Structure formats: C-alpha cells, structure tokens
Amino acid sequence: MIRYSGQTRVLVAVDCIIFGFDGDHLKILLIQRGFEPEIKKWSLMGGFIQPEESLDQAANRILKQLTGLEGVYLEQMQAFGDPKRDPLERTIGIVYFALIDIHQYEKQISHEYHAEWFLLDLAPNLIFDHAEMVAMAKQKLRYKAALHPILFELLPEKFTVPQLQNLYEGIYGASFDKRNFSRKLLSTGLLIRQKEKDKENSKKGAFYYILDKERYKNNFQAFFNFVPNPENLIL
Amino acid sequence: MIRYSGQTRVLVAVDCIIFGFDGDHLKILLIQRGFEPEIKKWSLMGGFIQPEESLDQAANRILKQLTGLEGVYLEQMQAFGDPKRDPLERTIGIVYFALIDIHQYEKQISHEYHAEWFLLDLAPNLIFDHAEMVAMAKQKLRYKAALHPILFELLPEKFTVPQLQNLYEGIYGASFDKRNFSRKLLSTGLLIRQKEKDKENSKKGAFYYILDKERYKNNFQAFFNFVPNPENLIL
DNA sequence: ACAAAAGTGTTAGCTGTACACCCATGA
DNA sequence: TCATGGGTGTACAGCTAACACTTTTGT
Structure with a gap:
C-alpha cells in the first residue's frame, strides 16, 4: 500500500469528560488509570483510537465501556497536542464532553475502572494535561448552557x-x-x-x-x- | 524507548480555513494541492504535524507558509477523524480557522501554492471532507460573530x-x-x-x-x- | 399550628427596533 | 444643483429584573 512518505505517525487518544449532577452539585467521573505510566493516578476515561472507528465512535465506545450508557449527550470539545503532554510517547488527545443522568449511570456502572464521582471543584490531581481539559470543559459547559438548553x-x-x-x-x-x-x-x-x-x-x-x-x-x-x-x- | 504497545499510530494533519473580506464579500483562501493523491485539486491549506510542534504551532506555521502572516486570529475548530477521509492513509484532520485582513495578505503572498480567493458560496469542489469543514467553519463564524466582536x-x-x-x-x-x-x-x-x-x-x-x-x-x-x-x- | 418549599403577578426601567431627515462633498 | 452615501434622534414595544404573598402538606 502506498502511504505518505517521510511523515511521523502518532497515537491519537480520545478522552471523555463526563459530567453528572447529583441534585446539589456538578460532578465529574474519573477513573484510576490502569496502566503505566502514571498507573493508579486519577485520570479522565480515555482510549486510543482504533483503526476502523471514527472519533465520534471512539468517544461513544469509551463512554459505554465505563458507564454502560449509549445515546447520551456527547460533544467534541478540543484537541490537545503539546508534544510533551504524554511523557511516554507523543499522543494527540481529542477531548469530548458528555452530560449524563448520574442516576442512570449508577444503575449500569462498570466497576472495572475504579471510577468515582468528584465534585467539580474538589477533583484530585490528574495525570498529564487532564486538569487543563477539565477546566476548559467547565468553561465550555457554562458558556453553552447560558445559550442553549443542554x-x-x-x-x-x-x-x-x-x-x-x-x-x-x-x-x-x-x-x-x-x-x-x-x-x-x-x-x-x-x-x-x-x-x-x-x-x-x-x-x-x-x-x-x-x-x-x-x-x-x-x-x-x-x-x-x-x-x-x-x-x-x-x- | 518504551512505548504504548499494540496501538495504531496515524498521521495528523492540520488544515486551515482562511477567511478574508474584500469589502463586499466573505472569501476563503484555497490552494491547489501539490502532491498525490488528488494533486492539482482545490484544497484547504494544510500540513502534517511535525514531531516537535504543538497543534497551535503547526497551524501558525501553515498559515505563515501560505500567507506570510503572523499573529493573526487563529482558532482551533474541530477534529475530523473518519477512517476513510483520506483514501491513501488514515489521517486525523484538525481544522483551524483564521481571520485575516485580505489586503495584508496580498502584500505578502507566497505564490508557491497557487492560492486563490474564492467567494465563500462559490467555492470549487474540494478534496476529501474539506467542503464539510468549510461549511462548519462558516456556521461557527456566524455563531461566534453574533456574540463576540471578532x-x-x-x-x-x-x-x-x-x-x-x-x-x-x-x-x-x-x-x-x-x-x-x-x-x-x-x-x-x-x-x-x-x-x-x-x-x-x-x-x-x-x-x-x-x-x-x-x-x-x-x-x-x-x-x-x-x-x-x-x-x-x-x- | 407551624415550618418548608412550591407556585404565582405586577411594575419600573431598560433594551431593541422601527422609522425620516439633514449633512458634506464631488461631479 | 444634484446625486450619493454618512451621520444622527425619537418613540414605542417588549423584555428583564426586582419584589412579596398565598398554597400545600407533613410533622
């Protein structure tokens, strides 16, 4: 197969910021990362894009893996591409944010990822640039919710x-x-x-x-x- | 060097939608693609991301290559990742849009890319999914300009x-x-x-x-x- | 009976919009 | 002097925001 020559190929990960509301506070769902580097540290749920899937499909797959939910509100937010953002290997991170009914989630939770809900303002330290992603998502949610009924x-x-x-x-x-x-x-x-x-x-x-x-x-x-x-x- | 094993690495391209205004109409700057596939067809200006540059840096580099301009308005819009969007090899396209003063550009134009301004609504057929990108950029520009002084x-x-x-x-x-x-x-x-x-x-x-x-x-x-x-x- | 939260109506100020005329100048 | 585009003021309508009391019901 002919390919573009002389170009570098990189990993592409899709990360999901999952918002929920418990009746009093806005929360995000975080997982404990299951592999090196930064194993056991808190992280957004993410995964590498697979050869035959689109970005949206990857985001939906990742969301379903963790929450069991399908058909929820999911929107692409921003790509993060600092060359050093993942110390192991260059990875472009494409961030989605999801809005889910927290109670639906509780019914269908997968315990495989040691996921936990955190108050948005009291989240633990996150790996890589995930804190920056969360901060941006929070802004974006406020912005969008002021204008649209999401x-x-x-x-x-x-x-x-x-x-x-x-x-x-x-x-x-x-x-x-x-x-x-x-x-x-x-x-x-x-x-x-x-x-x-x-x-x-x-x-x-x-x-x-x-x-x-x-x-x-x-x-x-x-x-x-x-x-x-x-x-x-x-x- | 240790790397993530068993994952597919893909090309990442940054494409720029460059808007200009000639006093009467909104225009976009397109180039004639200089390499296969789809050589000579009209296309957005783009390029593959280089090993040591961030996405924003890549977008600025690409914009400067074509227009000679620096420090102009440039905003990341959306990543496009359909597995078949580039028939030669899987490529994630990260789209930026730029707003430039069309007259500044004319002073500094590079003729290397056979670039031309097109009326936004009369643009020629574009390669890959570039038409979809342009349509989205147009929406986004309208949306944003209704709320912010851009x-x-x-x-x-x-x-x-x-x-x-x-x-x-x-x-x-x-x-x-x-x-x-x-x-x-x-x-x-x-x-x-x-x-x-x-x-x-x-x-x-x-x-x-x-x-x-x-x-x-x-x-x-x-x-x-x-x-x-x-x-x-x-x- | 009382505490706690739900539900509702009015008014004043402001913002958005429709609308028409005069001004400055080059030809 | 006339045609062209630039610049301005006013009035009305609709919206936003401030504000207080009544209702329901469980304890």
Missing part, C-alpha cells in the same frame, strides 16, 4: 423546575430569582407538565415536567438567555 | 462603520438598519474615532475608527448582541 441532559427524564434551578445555580455559582427563572423556562415551551409531583424534596410537592423532544430539537440552535446578567459571569 | 480581525487597522456594517450584512445575508447598527456598535466603547476620513467610498467621507485593544481584550468574553433578531437566523 442542562436537561444532566437530569432524569422527569424533573421539577426547582431541580433545574438548583442545577443552574450550581453551575453558575449564583442564585436566581425563582419567579423569573420559572417564567423564563416555561415560556420556552420546551417543558410539558406532568400530573404527578415529586414529593421527596418538599411537603407540598413539585410538578414533574418532561422535555418536549420535538421542540427541543427545533429550538436547540436558537439563542436563549437562561442566565440573568450573563455579562457579569466569568465565562 | 469580525474586526477581517478588516484593516483603520476601518469605517459602514465597512463594518457591510461585513456583518455579508456574513448574515441580511441588511441591518444603519442607525441601530452604528449605535449598538459605538456603545460598546470598543472603537476610537480617528480624525481622518475614508473618502474612497463616498463623497462626504466616513470617519475611520480603530479598535481599543485594551478594551477589546477585556470585553471579548462578554456577550454582545451584534445581530438583530438572532433567533431568526439559521446558525
């Missing part, structure tokens, strides 16, 4: 407005007026109120809502303004 | 408000009210009016402005709303 991906199918508000408040480290929040949210027309209430978090109970998937798809690219005074936030 | 990068140091409005109108294929446009723009405080006027495009002449670089840096991450009715645009 945070639903972190919640179960049925969720309440106060839960969603908690999530936004957690992500932006700010508190929003609940009347304005609820009005803005419901005015998108993306939510369908259910008959049942969530009685776990209050005596009165809060109505469950589900996403109107059709409208969600159609409205995804529209600009929203889910965060009051976005110019005051550090993105 | 289009200055396409203009000379001194520019007029009508020029800038032309640029926005070209990019969004829409026409904006000049009173509202000018007010919105000047209210950002990013522009400093000069004493001279551009007399080339009108008898009365239009004041030149320059960017307040300090404020530009500080305000870059703030949200703007440069495009009226953004929800009507297809991004």
Whole structure:
C-alpha cells in the first residue's frame, strides 16, 4: 500500500469528560488509570483510537465501556497536542464532553475502572494535561448552557423546575430569582407538565415536567438567555 | 524507548480555513494541492504535524507558509477523524480557522501554492471532507460573530462603520438598519474615532475608527448582541 | 399550628427596533 | 444643483429584573 512518505505517525487518544449532577452539585467521573505510566493516578476515561472507528465512535465506545450508557449527550470539545503532554510517547488527545443522568449511570456502572464521582471543584490531581481539559470543559459547559438548553441532559427524564434551578445555580455559582427563572423556562415551551409531583424534596410537592423532544430539537440552535446578567459571569 | 504497545499510530494533519473580506464579500483562501493523491485539486491549506510542534504551532506555521502572516486570529475548530477521509492513509484532520485582513495578505503572498480567493458560496469542489469543514467553519463564524466582536480581525487597522456594517450584512445575508447598527456598535466603547476620513467610498467621507485593544481584550468574553433578531437566523 | 418549599403577578426601567431627515462633498 | 452615501434622534414595544404573598402538606 502506498502511504505518505517521510511523515511521523502518532497515537491519537480520545478522552471523555463526563459530567453528572447529583441534585446539589456538578460532578465529574474519573477513573484510576490502569496502566503505566502514571498507573493508579486519577485520570479522565480515555482510549486510543482504533483503526476502523471514527472519533465520534471512539468517544461513544469509551463512554459505554465505563458507564454502560449509549445515546447520551456527547460533544467534541478540543484537541490537545503539546508534544510533551504524554511523557511516554507523543499522543494527540481529542477531548469530548458528555452530560449524563448520574442516576442512570449508577444503575449500569462498570466497576472495572475504579471510577468515582468528584465534585467539580474538589477533583484530585490528574495525570498529564487532564486538569487543563477539565477546566476548559467547565468553561465550555457554562458558556453553552447560558445559550442553549443542554442542562436537561444532566437530569432524569422527569424533573421539577426547582431541580433545574438548583442545577443552574450550581453551575453558575449564583442564585436566581425563582419567579423569573420559572417564567423564563416555561415560556420556552420546551417543558410539558406532568400530573404527578415529586414529593421527596418538599411537603407540598413539585410538578414533574418532561422535555418536549420535538421542540427541543427545533429550538436547540436558537439563542436563549437562561442566565440573568450573563455579562457579569466569568465565562 | 518504551512505548504504548499494540496501538495504531496515524498521521495528523492540520488544515486551515482562511477567511478574508474584500469589502463586499466573505472569501476563503484555497490552494491547489501539490502532491498525490488528488494533486492539482482545490484544497484547504494544510500540513502534517511535525514531531516537535504543538497543534497551535503547526497551524501558525501553515498559515505563515501560505500567507506570510503572523499573529493573526487563529482558532482551533474541530477534529475530523473518519477512517476513510483520506483514501491513501488514515489521517486525523484538525481544522483551524483564521481571520485575516485580505489586503495584508496580498502584500505578502507566497505564490508557491497557487492560492486563490474564492467567494465563500462559490467555492470549487474540494478534496476529501474539506467542503464539510468549510461549511462548519462558516456556521461557527456566524455563531461566534453574533456574540463576540471578532469580525474586526477581517478588516484593516483603520476601518469605517459602514465597512463594518457591510461585513456583518455579508456574513448574515441580511441588511441591518444603519442607525441601530452604528449605535449598538459605538456603545460598546470598543472603537476610537480617528480624525481622518475614508473618502474612497463616498463623497462626504466616513470617519475611520480603530479598535481599543485594551478594551477589546477585556470585553471579548462578554456577550454582545451584534445581530438583530438572532433567533431568526439559521446558525 | 407551624415550618418548608412550591407556585404565582405586577411594575419600573431598560433594551431593541422601527422609522425620516439633514449633512458634506464631488461631479 | 444634484446625486450619493454618512451621520444622527425619537418613540414605542417588549423584555428583564426586582419584589412579596398565598398554597400545600407533613410533622
């Protein structure tokens, strides 16, 4: 087979930043690396790209290996290519970030990787440049969530407005007026109120809502303004 | 040297989408590919990553090779990794997009690559998946320019408000009210009016402005709303 | 009865947008 | 003097944000 001559070939790894929300805090799922170098240190879940798979396929495969989940929100973020980022051998790292329902994950967890959820702001030291990747993903999530309705991906199918508000408040480290929040949210027309209430978090109970998937798809690219005074936030 | 065993190494190419604005239309700079496969076909400017350079360095090198320019706006966009995207050998393509002042380029052009500017919507057929890359870059540019003041990068140091409005109108294929446009723009405080006027495009002449670089840096991450009715645009 | 969280309505200020006229100049 | 493009002000509508009270129910 003819190939390009005189060029260096390198490893390409796909790393996944997996976000989850436990009801109070935003978390990321980390694993203990199973091979040298840096064995046993905390790391993002990743893997080398295989000969016959695309980048998206690799990311989905890696996510499934760890969480058992398929069809979740997964987006390519950025490629990292410092020549020294992996001390053993040059590796280009292509980072994806995923938003999953943390409770779904708990049902299907694979224990093979010694994975653990960490509070986003209290994560342990990570190998290589993974901390930089996580920092960028956090920025990106804030940025994107301010404009597009992606945070639903972190919640179960049925969720309440106060839960969603908690999530936004957690992500932006700010508190929003609940009347304005609820009005803005419901005015998108993306939510369908259910008959049942969530009685776990209050005596009165809060109505469950589900996403109107059709409208969600159609409205995804529209600009929203889910965060009051976005110019005051550090993105 | 110890290496990761049993893994496939692949080529990594960096491809640059170079945008320019001729005063009326948004254009991209394409080259005629100089080697097989697909020799002589139109292509983005690209090159394989070298052993000791980072991705950003590679992109800057490639941009400089073609245009002679340094220090221009350059942003990593997306990695493309379909296993069959290059028929000769598997190659991961990492795409950057650059915004340059087309007139600067003309001063420093390298003729080595048979480069030509094409109207964005009338570009020729491109090799591999380059057309997909360009389509994505166009979307991304529209998206980003609606929120951040990046289009200055396409203009000379001194520019007029009508020029800038032309640029926005070209990019969004829409026409904006000049009173509202000018007010919105000047209210950002990013522009400093000069004493001279551009007399080339009108008898009365239009004041030149320059960017307040300090404020530009500080305000870059703030949200703007440069495009009226953004929800009507297809991004 | 009381504590705790859910749910809802009004107003004032601001921002976005529509719209029309005068100005400066070269031909 | 006229045609061309540059520059500006105002008014209305819609949105954002600030703000407080009632409802429900478990204990």
